[in-house]
Amino acid sequence: MVVADEGKARAVTIFDVARLAGVSHQTVSRVLNDLPNVRPSTRERVEKAIAQLRYTPSQAARALVTRRSRTIGLIQTGGPDYGPSSTLLYFNEAAREARYAVSIASMLEADAAALRSAAELLLRQNVEAIVLIASTAKDVASLAHEELGVPLIVVAPHEEGSAASVAIDHYAGARAAVAHLAELGHVDIRHVSGPEQSLEARERVRGWRDELSARGLVATPVLTGDWSPASGYLHGQSLRTSPATAVFVANDQMALGVIHSLRDGGLSVPGDVSIVGFDDIPEAAHFSPPLTTVRQDFVRLGRDVMATVLAQLDDDAELPRTAITPSVIERESTRSRSE
Structure with a gap:
C-alpha cells in the first residue's frame, strides 16, 4: 500500500x-x-x-530493535547564533569522546510537521537517542509529546515532564547581570531582549524583572531585538534620550550595536551608560570598551548533555532537569555611578 x-x-x-x-x-x-x-x-x-x-x-x-548504532540524532532549530552553534560544537566533541557519532538535522524555522519529519529521518538511521537544541517552546512541545521510542534530551529551559533537559540557567545569569549593575549604584536599568518567542530571551527577561523587583527598582518596557547588532543599534537610538544609566543587553552582538549607537549619539560607555551583555563571545574582550558580559560554559554544557544521553540509554527512569549557572565577567563597559 x-x-x-x-x-x-x-x-x-x-x-x-x-x-x-x-x-x-x-x-x-x-x-x-x-x-x-x-x-x-x-x-x-x-x-x-x-x-x-x-x-x-x-x-x-x-x-531496528535488535542492533545498536552508536549514533545520536541531533535536531537544531533557529539561526546560526553563537549559543546554539557552540552547544552543537561541544556536544559533538563530548559525543566523539564517548565514541558516538552524531547525525545532525538543522532548520531555521520549524513547524511540527518539519520536526516530526526530521525525527523520523534520524530514527530511520537507527539513532539511539535524539538531542533537541530548541529555540522556542513550540519546538519543544512538537517533539516532547511525540512517541519517539528513543530518549529525547532537550537543550533549552524546559519544565515539562516528557523529556530530560539540560540548559544554561539564563534566569540566574540575567539576575547576576542586573545585580552587578545595581551594586554599582544604577537604579534605571533598561533591557534589550532577544525575540519574544525565544526560550532563552524569555528567561533573561524574567531574570531582569525579578532582580529589579527584589531590589525595589522599576522595570520599564522591554526593548525587543532579534539578536543582531543592527537591532541593538536601533534600540540604542531610543536609549540616547532616556534617563537610563545602565542597560542589560540579552546578547553580546546586540550589545555591540547599542554601544555603537550610544557613541554615535555623543554618549560615553561607561561614562554615561554602563552596558552588560550575555554570552561572552570571543570578540567581547576586544570591544571598545571591552564588554562586561555573562559567560556560558558551553564545554560543560556539551558534556552534561552527553552524560544525560548515556544515563537515559542506561534506562535511567528519571527525567533530569540540569541547569548550569553562568557567571558575570567584569570588564570596562560598566562602572560605578559615583566615579
Whole structure:
C-alpha cells in the first residue's frame, strides 16, 4: 500500500504503522520480530495497523530493535547564533569522546510537521537517542509529546515532564547581570531582549524583572531585538534620550550595536551608560570598551548533555532537569555611578 505525502505517493513505512497504532516504531519492530515485553492489547493494535495499511516490513525495519548504532540524532532549530552553534560544537566533541557519532538535522524555522519529519529521518538511521537544541517552546512541545521510542534530551529551559533537559540557567545569569549593575549604584536599568518567542530571551527577561523587583527598582518596557547588532543599534537610538544609566543587553552582538549607537549619539560607555551583555563571545574582550558580559560554559554544557544521553540509554527512569549557572565577567563597559 502507498500513502499520500504532500500530494505524492510513497510506500508505507514502519513509522506510518506506529503512528496509526499509537506506539513507538520500536514497539512495532518488537511485534514484527515476535519479541516479548509487548502487552497483548498493544500487539493487537499493531497487528491491526499492519493489516489496515497492508505493510510489508523490510529487513532494515526488522533489525531496528535488535542492533545498536552508536549514533545520536541531533535536531537544531533557529539561526546560526553563537549559543546554539557552540552547544552543537561541544556536544559533538563530548559525543566523539564517548565514541558516538552524531547525525545532525538543522532548520531555521520549524513547524511540527518539519520536526516530526526530521525525527523520523534520524530514527530511520537507527539513532539511539535524539538531542533537541530548541529555540522556542513550540519546538519543544512538537517533539516532547511525540512517541519517539528513543530518549529525547532537550537543550533549552524546559519544565515539562516528557523529556530530560539540560540548559544554561539564563534566569540566574540575567539576575547576576542586573545585580552587578545595581551594586554599582544604577537604579534605571533598561533591557534589550532577544525575540519574544525565544526560550532563552524569555528567561533573561524574567531574570531582569525579578532582580529589579527584589531590589525595589522599576522595570520599564522591554526593548525587543532579534539578536543582531543592527537591532541593538536601533534600540540604542531610543536609549540616547532616556534617563537610563545602565542597560542589560540579552546578547553580546546586540550589545555591540547599542554601544555603537550610544557613541554615535555623543554618549560615553561607561561614562554615561554602563552596558552588560550575555554570552561572552570571543570578540567581547576586544570591544571598545571591552564588554562586561555573562559567560556560558558551553564545554560543560556539551558534556552534561552527553552524560544525560548515556544515563537515559542506561534506562535511567528519571527525567533530569540540569541547569548550569553562568557567571558575570567584569570588564570596562560598566562602572560605578559615583566615579
